Amino acid sequence: MSAISTSTPSVSVESIRADFPILNETINGHHLVYFDNAATSQKPMQVMEAMNRYYFHSNSNVHRGAHTLSVRATDCYEGARDTVARLLNAASSREIVFTGGTTDSINLVAYSFSNGLLKAGDEILVSTLEHHSNIIPWQLAAQRCGATVKAIPMDAQGNLLINSYRELLSSNTRLVAVTHVSNTLGTINPVRDIIAIAHEKGIPVLIDAAQSVPHFQIDVQDLDADFVAFSGHKMLGPTGIGVLYAKESWLNQMPPFRGGGGMIQTGSVTIGNTLYNKAPYKFEAGTPNVAGAVGLAAAIDYMNEVGYDFIQQQEEQLLHYALEQLQQLPEVQLAARPEHMASVFSFNVKNAHYSDVATLLDSQGVAVRSGMHCTEPLLSHLQVNGTARVSFAFYNTLEEVDVFIKALQKAIRMLS
Amino acid sequence: MLINDIQDQLVEEFELMDDWMEKYEHIIHMGNELPPMDETLKTDNRLIRGCQSRVWLDAKEQNGILHFEADSDALITKGLISMVVRVLNNQPAKDIAAADLYFVDKIGLRSHLSSNRANGLASMIQQIKALAVHFNSAN
Numbered sequence: 020m021s022a023i024s025t026s027t028p029s030v031s032v033e034s035i036r037a038d039f040p041i042l043n044e045t046i047n048g049h050h051l052v053y054f055d056n057a058a059t060s061q062k063p064m065q066v067m068e069a070m071n072r073y074y075f076h077s078n079s080n081v082h083r084g085a086h087t088l089s090v091r092a093t094d095c096y097e098g099a100r101d102t103v104a105r106l107l108n109a110a111s112s113r114e115i116v117f118t119g120g121t122t123d124s125i126n127l128v129a130y131s132f133s134n135g136l137l138k139a140g141d142e143i144l145v146s147t148l149e150h151h152s153n154i155i156p157w158q159l160a161a162q163r164c165g166a167t168v169k170a171i172p173m174d175a176q177g178n179l180l181i182n183s184y185r186e187l188l189s190s191n192t193r194l195v196a197v198t199h200v201s202n203t204l205g206t207i208n209p210v211r212d213i214i215a216i217a218h219e220k221g222i223p224v225l226i227d228a229a230q231s232v233p234h235f236q237i238d239v240q241d242l243d244a245d246f247v248a249f250s251g252h253k254m255l256g257p258t259g260i261g262v263l264y265a266k267e268s269w270l271n272q273m274p275p276f277r278g279g280g281g282m283i284q285t286g287s288v289t290i291g292n293t294l295y296n297k298a299p300y301k302f303e304a305g306t307p308n309v310a311g312a313v314g315l316a317a318a319i320d321y322m323n324e325v326g327y328d329f330i331q332q333q334e335e336q337l338l339h340y341a342l343e344q345l346q347q348l349p350e351v352q353l354a355a356r357p358e359h360m361a362s363v364f365s366f367n368v369k370n371a372h373y374s375d376v377a378t379l380l381d382s383q384g385v386a387v388r389s390g391m392h393c394t395e396p397l398l399s400h401l402q403v404n405g406t407a408r409v410s411f412a413f414y415n416t417l418e419e420v421d422v423f424i425k426a427l428q429k430a431i432r433m434l435s
Numbered sequence: 436m437l438i439n440d441i442q443d444q445l446v447e448e449f450e451l452m453d454d455w456m457e458k459y460e461h462i463i464h465m466g467n468e469l470p471p472m473d474e475t476l477k478t479d480n481r482l483i484r485g486c487q488s489r490v491w492l493d494a495k496e497q498n499g500i501l502h503f504e505a506d507s508d509a510l511i512t513k514g515l516i517s518m519v520v521r522v523l524n525n526q527p528a529k530d531i532a533a534a535d536l537y538f539v540d541k542i543g544l545r546s547h548l549s550s551n552r553a554n555g556l557a558s559m560i561q562q563i564k565a566l567a568v569h570f571n572s573a574n
Contacts, residue, residue, distance in 0.1 A: 047455050372509030374487045378549065379511075382455045390487060390551075405487070429456070433463055434510055
């Protein structure tokens with residue numbers, strides 16, 4: 020991507036695709052069309068090379084040794100933290116905790132809250148749109164302290180009902196945890212309003228940004244979010260690395276999630292007691308995923324070079340074109356059509372099982388996800404057992420949408 | 436016909452096809468040919484766990500011979516069931532219990548199917564074999 024400058028007009032999908040070797044794979048005799056980006060995005064060479072470079076020249080443990088490689092590794096790791104802080108416009112890198120992924124980030128907050136910040140009778144408010152990873156950690160936390168989990172309802176098109184949300188906020192609500200973008204329907208939630216409404220009552224808000232950070236700019240200060248969780252692997256980075264952004268004031272009052280090396284105040288550990296390191300280190304017990312952080316930073320650099328303007332423009336075009344094409348197929352039913360959508364949607368083919376649709380698409384080289392997408396409450400609300408899901412990334416093309424539509428037509432013919 | 440003769444016949448049918456779309460077409464065709472299952476038999480205790488789609492299986496024994504009825508809400512899965520039923524229906528329980536169902540690997544089903552579906556197929560075969568062992572030891 021060396022030919023691409025930071026100004027958007029010179030970015031082209033062709034030059035971007037050349038950076039993603041896996042897009043040249045042949046699947047079942049067909050050229051791969053990868054439309055399962057909401058599960059895991061593909062990685063550009065720049066990310067893989069940055070990780071290789073780290074292992075070739077800098078690999079060591081961080082924050083520990085006095086030798087040169089340890090200093091290099093620490094610089095790589097803390098440099099990655101700075102890169103994430105800049106991406107989110109965090110007030111300080113101290114507000115960035117590296118985790119194993121979105122699920123890990125949410126479990127950290129939920130566990131920590133259940134350890135002193137929640138009590139019997141308290142309520143945690145999630146939404147019907149949530150991924151299981153933004154429901155179950157709260158259930159576990161609630162069970163530990165006798166709290167309850169409630170959900171903001173949605174309409175039949177997957178839009179959250181903001182008036183009901185206002186009514187559900189009570190003097191017992193301790194935290195609101197909502198997704199920015201639905202991984203199943205693509206709904207973009209009005210998180211700025213959701214945060215402002217909760218803050219009127221002094222209630223903190225956690226945003227599950229796993230499906231938004233890969234697609235558009237998030238400014239945590241502008242949103243005034245208390246917590247933001249996301250994963251590296253959905254935004255061109257490696258698996259096993261994720262981020263928890265949290266306001267420093269929250270990190271300072273939250274107890275640690277895991278104990279171990281690196282999270283203590285040196286000289287404070289006795290068999291009976293320990294004083295903890297300051298945030299974010301208090302939350303990063305054990306040897307961290309340094310190579311993962313390096314890969315994530317390289318992914319952010321890559322996305323910055325492409326630019327969110329280009330990413331958004333490309334993905335909006337793909338979404339509109341795909342929805343337009345699908346409208347021509349009377350057998351296809353969208354699971355919902357939210358008012359504001361990111362580049363992901365779910366559908367079913369009349370009288371056909373979603374797993375059959377996905378299998379026949381795969382046989383023609385088109386990768387989509389099928390099933391419940393870890394959103395069972397959402398699908399129960401829509402009264403469907405499952406769907407096939409298409410999710411785009413900015414390296415996808417309109418020609419690939421054409422291939423998908425043709426493959427889908429063939430699948431429909433075979434299944435009818 | 437013996438279990439292995441039917442398996443060989445099935446493998447041969449698939450050998451003529453080199454494209455997986457063609458193979459799926461054949462699997463779907465076999466699914467459509469599967470005799471309909473009595474709706475009253477589609478109960479939760481006849482559901483086979485481990486499938487993304489729903490699969491029902493009913494087995495009856497008569498003089499040591501097993502008879503199967505099965506169905507699924509997914510057509511490709513129904514085709515896979517149809518293959519298993521074709522190989523094992525109306526066979527002695529002791530032969531089913533001892534059978535090596537090599538057609539699954541020879542056709543390439545295990546390597547080609549998604550892990551969900553492959554696991555579903557494996558659960559179905561496991562269930563039939565367990566039933567065969569049960570009926571065999573009961574006699």
